[in-house]
Amino acid sequence: MASVKVAVRVRPMNRREKDLNAKFIISMEKNKTTITNLKIPEGATGDTGRERTKTFTYDFSYFSADSKSPNFVCQEMVFKNLGTDVLKSAFEGYNASVFAYGQTGSGKSYTMMGNAGDAGLIPRICEGLFSKISEKTKRNEASFRTEVSYLEIYNERVRDLLRRKSSKTNNLRIREHPKEGPYVEDLSKHLVQNYTDVEELMDAGNINRTTAATGMNDVSSRSHAIFTINFTQAKFDSEMPCETVSKIHLVDLAGSERADATGATGVRLKEGGNINKSLVTLGNVISALADLSQDATNPLSKKKQVFVPYRDSVLTWLLKDSLGGNSKTIMIATISPADVNYGETLSTLRYANRAKNIINKPTINEDPNVKLIRELRAEIARLKALLAQGNQIALLDSPTALSMEEKLQQNEARVQELTKEWTNKWNETQDILKVRQINNFSSWHLTEYFPYKKPNFSK
Numbered sequence: 001m002a003s004v005k006v007a008v009r010v011r012p013m014n015r016r017e018k019d020l021n022a023k024f025i026i027s028m029e030k031n032k033t034t035i036t037n038l039k040i041p042e043g044a045t046g047d048t049g050r051e052r053t054k055t056f057t058y059d060f061s062y063f064s065a066d067s068k069s070p071n072f073v074c075q076e077m078v079f080k081n082l083g084t085d086v087l088k089s090a091f092e093g094y095n096a097s098v099f100a101y102g103q104t105g106s107g108k109s110y111t112m113m114g115n116a117g118d119a120g121l122i123p124r125i126c127e128g129l130f131s132k133i134s135e136k137t138k139r140n141e142a143s144f145r146t147e148v149s150y151l152e153i154y155n156e157r158v159r160d161l162l163r164r165k166s167s168k169t170n171n172l173r174i175r176e177h178p179k180e181g182p183y184v185e186d187l188s189k190h191l192v193q194n195y196t197d198v199e200e201l202m203d204a205g206n207i208n209r210t211t212a213a214t215g216m217n218d219v220s221s222r223s224h225a226i227f228t229i230n231f232t233q234a235k236f237d238s239e240m241p242c243e244t245v246s247k248i249h250l251v252d253l254a255g256s257e258r259a260d261a262t263g264a265t266g267v268r269l270k271e272g273g274n275i276n277k278s279l280v281t282l283g284n285v286i287s288a289l290a291d292l293s294q295d296a297t298n299p300l301s302k303k304k305q306v307f308v309p310y311r312d313s314v315l316t317w318l319l320k321d322s323l324g325g326n327s328k329t330i331m332i333a334t335i336s337p338a339d340v341n342y343g344e345t346l347s348t349l350r351y352a353n354r355a356k357n358i359i360n361k362p363t364i365n366e367d368p369n370v371k372l373i374r375e376l377r378a379e380i381a382r383l384k385a386l387l388a389q390g391n392q393i394a395l396l397d398s399p400t401a402l403s404m405e406e407k408l409q410q411n412e413a414r415v416q417e418l419t420k421e422w423t424n425k426w427n428e429t430q431d432i433l434k435v436r437q438i439n440n441f442s443s444w445h446l447t448e449y450f451p452y453k454k455p456n457f458s459k
């Protein structure tokens with residue numbers, strides 16, 4: 001069990017806010033964020049529903065509004081706090097997700113992607129991943145396979161941002177695997193071997209996103225972008241194969257006022273309106289999950305039937321595991337410091353406050369064949385111990401002992417076979433990677449890609 005980690009980050013005043021002569025209404029101290037309503041006069045008392053200041057406590061409150069301030073938090077610090085956690089989870093075999101939520105122009109893309117020379121979380125996480133991979137490879141600790149995909153959800157349609165000429169970049173379908181959960185059918189997955197490979201893909205995907213934005217009027221602030229890293233590591237640990245697969249979703253959400261404009265946070269969807277269904281559903285899912293976990297932690301509360309509407313939108317269905325499921329999840333709420341955005345900012349702070357209550361159930365994702373090998377080995381050890389005991393005190397009659405020995409031999413043969421299969425499969429992957437490295441193939445320039453076909457059910 002792990003609560004969703006929540007951080008709030010305030011950006012500097014922008015030109016528009018300065019031109020409006022906007023006042024600064026956000027202050028932060030340690031992990032607390034305080035917002036002031038300047039419309040309520042200082043010293044006013046009585047009406048408790050309309051206090052002048054409201055304070056919220058989060059896991060982190062990042063003051064990024066003024067680089068001269070002693071408590072200023074830069075991109076590097078955000079990475080050190082949050083990004084290194086994501087990397088740790090990945091190397092331990094957990095899924096991880098990071099969401100950036102907030103009003104348009106509040107700093108979601110800056111926090112996730114960053115600017116040239118001022119990289120955000122996604123590039124830093126990818127760089128950190130490869131630097132750790134290279135350390136571990138040098139020490140012969142393990143071998144790795146990393147693939148990335150990048151998609152956008154706009155108007156409930158999924159678009160592949162990493163495929164150039166194809167009729168299948170738009171409107172991809174979401175399907176659900178019984179064990180591995182929802183996935184996007186035919187989404188391209190690109191094998192990457194170093195940070196430069198990832199950078200190329202990221203740039204290509206970002207250009208694709210921007211192009212669409214100019215063509216379709218402000219798409220970027222209404223679309224959700226999901227950058228996913230599929231990370232597999234394999235090694236022999238005391239002769240025993242180990243393989244973990246971790247999925248990292250890094251999500252830049254649509255501007256939150258699009259949902260709020262309808263007054264719809266946590267409320268009914270407005271049919272036919274030009275609203276972002278995924279964002280509204282995200283609010284509803286967060287509310288439902290927060291209710292569920294509060295029920296679970298309160299022994300006095302009656303068990304309510306809370307329905308979590310994951311399937312009401314593409315975003316929430318696709319990221320079901322990140323919200324209340326098998327993932328270590330971080331939400332970063334980005335806000336403006338200006339009084340002109342008071343309503344939006346307060347709504348973001350409340351949203352983030354609610355997200356703190358979500359409890360996830362992350363588990364280490366072990367390869368199913370490796371898991372089987374481990375279980376068979378345990379069974380072999382058990383049978384061996386039983387046989388040894390039986391031989392010593394002649395407890396077992398010979399037919400029982402015979403059938404046990406047969407079972408033991410069968411299990412040993414199966415373990416050998418599975419281990420060989422696993423080793424061959426992994427060596428093949430590593431050989432492909434080596435050939436690509438020698439020939440210096442770049443992921444983006446290759447026409448080859450790895451479509452996310454239905455995973456192998458026989459595993």
Ligand SMILES: Nc1ncnc2c1ncn2[C@@H]1O[C@H](COP(=O)(O)OP(=O)(O)OP(=O)(O)O)[C@@H](O)[C@H]1O
Pocket residue numbers: 010011012014064065102103104105106107108109110111115220221222253254255334
């Ligand atoms: N912490 C920050 N420090 C410096 N500049 C920032 C910060 N956050 C945001 N900015 C700047 O503010 C502008 C808007 O930020 P950004 O594009 O990240 O907003 P957004 O929330 O992603 O908007 P949208 O929803 O429209 O995509 C950008 O020019 C960005 O560089």
